[in-house]
Amino acid sequence: MRVLLSTYGSRGDVEPLVALAVELRALGAQVRVCAPPDEDFVELLDRFGLPLVPVGQPMRSMVRPSSAAEASRRAAELAAQFDAVAAAAEGCDALLASGLAHFSSRSAAEKLGIHYEYATFAPYLLPSPHHAPPPMVLPGQPLPPESADNGMLWDLNAQIFNTLHGEALNAHRASVGLPPVDDVRTFVFTDHPWLAADPTLAPWQETPELDVVHTGAWILPDERPLPDDLLAFLDAGEPPVYVGLGSSRRVSQDVASAAIEAIRGQGRRALVSGGWSGLGLIDDQDDCFAVGEANHQDLFRRVAAVVHHGGAGTTATAARAGAPQVVVPQAADQPYWAGRVADLGIGTAHDGPLPTVESLSAALGTALDPETRARATALAGTIRTDGAAVAAKLLLDAVGRGRAQVSA
Known part of the structure; x- marks a missing residue:
């Protein structure tokens, strides 16, 4: 065949x-x-x-x-x-x-x-x-x-x-x-x-x-080990918040700045994934780490929350990992997935594609709530x-x- x-x-x-x-x-x-x-x-x-x-x-x-x-x-x-x-x-x-x-x-x-x-x-x-x-x-x-x-x-x-x-x-x-x-x-x-x-x-x-x-x-099962420098960052403190917009393009670098400041405001460390949007770090402080191509199935099990664009694959991977989500939809089907995350109570949907420090701080407050984590953990076992x-x-x-x- x-x-x-x-x-x-x-x-x-x-x-x-x-x-x-x-x-x-x-x-x-x-x-x-x-x-x-x-x-x-x-x-x-x-x-x-x-x-x-x-x-x-x-x-x-x-x-x-x-x-x-x-x-x-x-x-x-x-x-x-x-x-x-x-x-x-x-x-x-x-x-x-x-x-x-x-x-x-x-x-x-x-x-x-x-x-x-x-x-x-x-x-x-x-x-x-x-x-x-x-x-x-x-x-x-x-x-x-x-x-x-x-x-x-x-x-x-x-x-x-x-x-x-x-x-x-x-x-x-x-x-x-x-x-x-x-x-x-x-x-x-x-x-x-x-x-x-x-x-x-x-x-x-x-x-x-x-x-x-x-x-x-x-x-697609992913059995790749995480890079040593990423593992060292993960092991150096409390679980960080992941930020990445996947294959989204033409995204303002203000998004990275707003995300990092909002994450720091929650007392958390940040993982920033460049992806096609080219998001990057805003300074050289040791509470942030730039992530390249990596095994998200493993990584998302080790983070406090996932801030992402709402692609179907990323939404499913975060849900399967039991990670609370903040979805910042950019286009196409992403508003749909943002709505589903909010409806299921496993995270929150950001209103619009351009977050501010204030809007992301509010969204992260919901995502990092222990009740959201509990719902995300419970739902993880239902993902086929x-x-x-x-x-x-x-x-x-x-x-x-x-x-x-x-x-x-």
């Missing part, structure tokens, strides 16, 4: 596919991965002996579209990844995509006639009468009326998908001999998307509109770790059933 896993996104999109690839390989499948050619991702896949097929530009160089015209150009660029994805999928039995790889990957699977699945890591992206869609409006378009219910908002969401992406997507499909699509959102997510998120952290309410396969989060294994078996079983139907 040969499987191609395809994604275009940040570390939070790539690492879960590596977890799935490891499980698929353990079941005897041959796996290759399409992903952006960022050095971080090359190193990650190489660590697990997985071949990387580079697609598109490095994610670090991508700029968020600021207009409908730019969004349409981005859709055209993503659809144009078809050639690389289709070449990588040649001879494969199945293709699973995540992130922004849907434009090229679903068309490639359709052209090659192979089994296709799409996975997302946050339920708020999927149409449902039980929640509103992500905020999404066209430039110059009036805001929906306050009386609009979830159904009306999702209808508007579908229209926006068609307006932003329909022309570019269908132009490319025509160029490779595929018919047009009239519902881009359904094309993107399919009518049976996989939800690779923990059921406790991200519950899904069943809806007749979608047949969602809720596999659990795809967690078998999501990638479940998904790997489901995928291979689905391909096997398809083969049997063809043979019959």
Whole structure:
């Protein structure tokens, strides 16, 4: 069995596919991965002996579209990844995509006639009468009326998908001999998307509109030891507070300053992770330590709290470690995860992406409360770790059933 896993996104999109690839390989499948050619991702896949097929530009160089015209150009660029994805999928039995790889990957699977699945890591992206869609409006378009219910908002969401992406997507499909699509959102997510998120952290309410396969989060085990200098810092005092914004970019260094001052105000030491945001220390005092690439699964068990951007992977890792969280959402699905952390009582959601000393001090006061720690500790034992294994078996079983139907 040969499987191609395809994604275009940040570390939070790539690492879960590596977890799935490891499980698929353990079941005897041959796996290759399409992903952006960022050095971080090359190193990650190489660590697990997985071949990387580079697609598109490095994610670090991508700029968020600021207009409908730019969004349409981005859709055209993503659809144009078809050639690389289709070449990588040649001879494969199945293709699973995540992130922004849907434009090229679903068309490639359709052209090659192979089994296709799409996975997302946050339920708020999927149409449902039980929640509103992500905020999404066209430039110059009036805001929906306050009386609009979830159904009306999702209808508007579908229209926006068609307006932003329909022309570019269908132009490319025509160029490779595929018919047009009239519902881009359904094309993107399919009518049976996989939800690779923990059921406790991200519950899904069943809806007749979608047949969602809720596999659990795809967690990549990390057995790397922590660096000696980091261990020495951890052992030199009380557990510190971790601060990092992951793959978020164009973040003001004022965030690091506000975080360190707020942490010091709580009488705590600080661990500052640079990440893609480039956060750094603000002085040379010995109560702060700069963290590079490290095993978060181990590290988060040793900290007093985790201040982070609210990526799906970081939220799940902190929850599994029993670490109280302060989520400072920057974009995309991060406000959703901030809300879930607050609703579960395992931390707090910061209001907006730009914290001040005062706002972070208040948030840390909640996160460092013993009751928050107790709730976080209790919830940690409920986080499932078998999501990638479940998904790997489901995928291979689905391909096997398809083969049997063809043979019959």
